[in-house]
Amino acid sequence: MKVTVSTEELVDHKISEDHLQQAVDSIHNDGYVVLENVVPHHKLDILRQKMLEDLQTLVSAKEKVMPINFVKGHIQQ
Incomplete structure:
Protein backbone atom coordinates (compact mmCIF):
# COMPACT_ATOMS: atom_id res chain seq x y z
CA MET A 1 0.00 0.00 0.00
CA LYS A 2 1.27 3.43 -0.89
CA VAL A 33 3.25 0.85 4.07
CA VAL A 34 5.13 3.14 1.69
CA LEU A 35 4.91 6.82 2.61
CA GLU A 36 5.59 8.51 -0.71
CA ASN A 37 7.20 11.98 -0.88
CA VAL A 38 8.47 11.91 2.72
CA VAL A 39 12.20 11.60 1.99
CA PRO A 40 13.64 13.95 -0.66
CA HIS A 41 14.99 12.07 -3.69
CA HIS A 42 18.46 13.63 -3.43
CA LYS A 43 18.85 12.05 0.02
CA LEU A 44 17.75 8.69 -1.36
CA ASP A 45 20.36 9.06 -4.11
CA ILE A 46 23.06 9.56 -1.45
CA LEU A 47 21.85 6.48 0.44
CA ARG A 48 21.75 4.42 -2.76
CA GLN A 49 25.33 5.37 -3.63
CA LYS A 50 26.57 4.37 -0.17
CA MET A 51 24.70 1.06 -0.34
CA LEU A 52 26.23 0.30 -3.75
CA GLU A 53 29.69 1.03 -2.32
CA ASP A 54 29.00 -1.27 0.64
CA LEU A 55 27.71 -3.95 -1.72
CA GLN A 56 30.89 -3.81 -3.78
CA THR A 57 32.95 -4.15 -0.60
CA LEU A 58 30.99 -7.22 0.49
CA VAL A 59 30.96 -8.91 -2.91
CA SER A 60 34.68 -8.39 -3.51
CA ALA A 61 35.80 -9.30 0.02
CA LYS A 62 38.71 -11.70 -0.08
CA GLU A 63 38.26 -12.56 3.57
CA LYS A 64 35.71 -15.16 4.44
CA VAL A 65 34.47 -13.16 7.42
CA MET A 66 31.01 -12.01 6.42
CA PRO A 67 28.06 -10.61 8.32
CA ILE A 68 25.93 -13.18 10.11
CA ASN A 69 23.53 -14.97 7.73
CA PHE A 70 25.26 -13.49 4.66
CA VAL A 71 24.97 -15.80 1.67
CA LYS A 72 27.11 -14.90 -1.32
CA GLY A 73 24.82 -13.82 -4.13
CA HIS A 74 21.94 -12.99 -1.79
CA ILE A 75 21.92 -9.28 -1.10
CA GLN A 76 19.70 -8.25 1.79
CA GLN A 77 18.72 -4.65 2.33
Missing part, protein backbone atom coordinates in the same frame (compact mmCIF):
# COMPACT_ATOMS: atom_id res chain seq x y z
CA VAL A 3 0.17 6.63 0.85
CA THR A 4 1.19 9.83 -0.94
CA VAL A 5 1.93 12.48 1.66
CA SER A 6 0.87 15.95 0.51
CA THR A 7 3.01 19.08 0.51
CA GLU A 8 0.73 20.53 3.19
CA GLU A 9 1.29 17.48 5.41
CA LEU A 10 5.05 17.79 4.93
CA VAL A 11 5.03 21.50 5.81
CA ASP A 12 2.84 20.88 8.87
CA HIS A 13 4.92 17.83 9.90
CA LYS A 14 1.63 16.01 10.43
CA ILE A 15 -0.10 13.34 8.38
CA SER A 16 -3.86 13.65 7.88
CA GLU A 17 -6.20 11.40 9.84
CA ASP A 18 -7.28 9.74 6.57
CA HIS A 19 -3.70 9.01 5.52
CA LEU A 20 -2.85 7.82 9.03
CA GLN A 21 -5.74 5.37 8.98
CA GLN A 22 -4.75 4.14 5.51
CA ALA A 23 -1.19 3.58 6.76
CA VAL A 24 -2.32 1.72 9.89
CA ASP A 25 -4.73 -0.44 7.87
CA SER A 26 -1.97 -1.24 5.39
CA ILE A 27 0.41 -2.33 8.15
CA HIS A 28 -2.29 -4.53 9.69
CA ASN A 29 -3.31 -6.07 6.34
CA ASP A 30 -0.08 -6.14 4.33
CA GLY A 31 2.65 -5.77 6.94
CA TYR A 32 4.07 -2.59 5.42
Whole structure:
Protein backbone atom coordinates (compact mmCIF):
# COMPACT_ATOMS: atom_id res chain seq x y z
CA MET A 1 0.00 0.00 0.00
CA LYS A 2 1.27 3.43 -0.89
CA VAL A 3 0.17 6.63 0.85
CA THR A 4 1.19 9.83 -0.94
CA VAL A 5 1.93 12.48 1.66
CA SER A 6 0.87 15.95 0.51
CA THR A 7 3.01 19.08 0.51
CA GLU A 8 0.73 20.53 3.19
CA GLU A 9 1.29 17.48 5.41
CA LEU A 10 5.05 17.79 4.93
CA VAL A 11 5.03 21.50 5.81
CA ASP A 12 2.84 20.88 8.87
CA HIS A 13 4.92 17.83 9.90
CA LYS A 14 1.63 16.01 10.43
CA ILE A 15 -0.10 13.34 8.38
CA SER A 16 -3.86 13.65 7.88
CA GLU A 17 -6.20 11.40 9.84
CA ASP A 18 -7.28 9.74 6.57
CA HIS A 19 -3.70 9.01 5.52
CA LEU A 20 -2.85 7.82 9.03
CA GLN A 21 -5.74 5.37 8.98
CA GLN A 22 -4.75 4.14 5.51
CA ALA A 23 -1.19 3.58 6.76
CA VAL A 24 -2.32 1.72 9.89
CA ASP A 25 -4.73 -0.44 7.87
CA SER A 26 -1.97 -1.24 5.39
CA ILE A 27 0.41 -2.33 8.15
CA HIS A 28 -2.29 -4.53 9.69
CA ASN A 29 -3.31 -6.07 6.34
CA ASP A 30 -0.08 -6.14 4.33
CA GLY A 31 2.65 -5.77 6.94
CA TYR A 32 4.07 -2.59 5.42
CA VAL A 33 3.25 0.85 4.07
CA VAL A 34 5.13 3.14 1.69
CA LEU A 35 4.91 6.82 2.61
CA GLU A 36 5.59 8.51 -0.71
CA ASN A 37 7.20 11.98 -0.88
CA VAL A 38 8.47 11.91 2.72
CA VAL A 39 12.20 11.60 1.99
CA PRO A 40 13.64 13.95 -0.66
CA HIS A 41 14.99 12.07 -3.69
CA HIS A 42 18.46 13.63 -3.43
CA LYS A 43 18.85 12.05 0.02
CA LEU A 44 17.75 8.69 -1.36
CA ASP A 45 20.36 9.06 -4.11
CA ILE A 46 23.06 9.56 -1.45
CA LEU A 47 21.85 6.48 0.44
CA ARG A 48 21.75 4.42 -2.76
CA GLN A 49 25.33 5.37 -3.63
CA LYS A 50 26.57 4.37 -0.17
CA MET A 51 24.70 1.06 -0.34
CA LEU A 52 26.23 0.30 -3.75
CA GLU A 53 29.69 1.03 -2.32
CA ASP A 54 29.00 -1.27 0.64
CA LEU A 55 27.71 -3.95 -1.72
CA GLN A 56 30.89 -3.81 -3.78
CA THR A 57 32.95 -4.15 -0.60
CA LEU A 58 30.99 -7.22 0.49
CA VAL A 59 30.96 -8.91 -2.91
CA SER A 60 34.68 -8.39 -3.51
CA ALA A 61 35.80 -9.30 0.02
CA LYS A 62 38.71 -11.70 -0.08
CA GLU A 63 38.26 -12.56 3.57
CA LYS A 64 35.71 -15.16 4.44
CA VAL A 65 34.47 -13.16 7.42
CA MET A 66 31.01 -12.01 6.42
CA PRO A 67 28.06 -10.61 8.32
CA ILE A 68 25.93 -13.18 10.11
CA ASN A 69 23.53 -14.97 7.73
CA PHE A 70 25.26 -13.49 4.66
CA VAL A 71 24.97 -15.80 1.67
CA LYS A 72 27.11 -14.90 -1.32
CA GLY A 73 24.82 -13.82 -4.13
CA HIS A 74 21.94 -12.99 -1.79
CA ILE A 75 21.92 -9.28 -1.10
CA GLN A 76 19.70 -8.25 1.79
CA GLN A 77 18.72 -4.65 2.33
